[in-house]
Amino acid sequence: MAISPSSTSSYSPPSSTFTASLSPLAKRQRDFSEVSSRQKRRRLCDLNSELDEFALANNLTINQVIGYLLYQRNYNSNKYLANLGHQLYEGKCIQNPRLPNLDLDEALALKCHLNLSRSDMDFLKWFSNDYINVPNQHYIKNHTDDLIPLLTSCRNNKGIYVKDRRQSIQLTIQRLIDVLHSKHINVPNHLSYREKTGHDGAGSMSIYR
Structure with missing residues (x-):
């Protein structure tokens, strides 16, 4: 038996009287300072890999890469941090100012x-x-x-x-x-x-x- 289009268009599903609250698609990620050391290492794994690749490709050490980032990000706002970053980039050893120095x-x-x-x-x-x-x-x-x-x-x-x-x-x-x-x-x-x-x-x- 054939069903005409007019007979199917009049169908509508029964309305539901129960309304469910939609759960969020993803759980809120905890702040970096709140997670354990293991989770910190896990989150930084990809970033560390990128830094390693960049350092290797440019014949630099990781400390030099981080040092230049520190210098670049703080040049206009924090001269002290910028100076520390510059020392790291130049390969210098950052010394503790409270300790005596061997010249x-x-x-x-x-x-x-x-x-x-x-x-x-x-x-x-x-x-x-x-x-x-x-x-x-x-x-x-x-x-x-x-x-x-x-x-x-x-x-x-x-x-x-x-x-x-x-x-x-x-x-x-x-x-x-x-x-x-x-x-x-x-x-x-x-x-x-x-x-x-x-x-x-x-x-x-x-x-x-």
């Missing part, structure tokens, strides 16, 4: 006196972080390079020697003057420089006493 000369003296390697200095810096600020290895190396004369290889690259003897003398004199100035000791304008040449008995001469 570059002291760090270099400690490194040479104990014959510490780069790894040894990194461990020392980490171990003493709560007690004293040790300069970054990068700055110790740059400071050391400024105190060493230009060296040239010899004996088929089996040995080295100072290329310009005058440079070594100038560095030694300037180093002595800088140390005296750091101790607020006045240095005469005209100085005479004397040194031993390695001959036997030269050390006993009165000119070197």
Whole structure:
């Protein structure tokens, strides 16, 4: 039996007398400060992955990326945070201002006196972080390079020697003057420089006493 269109158009479902409240599509997410450490790590997982990829693609460390973000976001509103971010981006170590500082000369003296390697200095810096600020290895190396004369290889690259003897003398004199100035000791304008040449008995001469 065929059903005409007019007979179907007049049909309407029975009205319901029960009204149900619609539940929200998604549960409200708790604030980041309210969740546990595990949930914090889970939420930051994607962001950390993006930061890792960005740092790797641009030959940067994670601290440099975060540092530049801190610098960029606070440049106009918070100079202190911007400065911290700039230090991170430049690869500098942010030091605790309440701790005593080991200056570059002291760090270099400690490194040479104990014959510490780069790894040894990194461990020392980490171990003493709560007690004293040790300069970054990068700055110790740059400071050391400024105190060493230009060296040239010899004996088929089996040995080295100072290329310009005058440079070594100038560095030694300037180093002595800088140390005296750091101790607020006045240095005469005209100085005479004397040194031993390695001959036997030269050390006993009165000119070197």
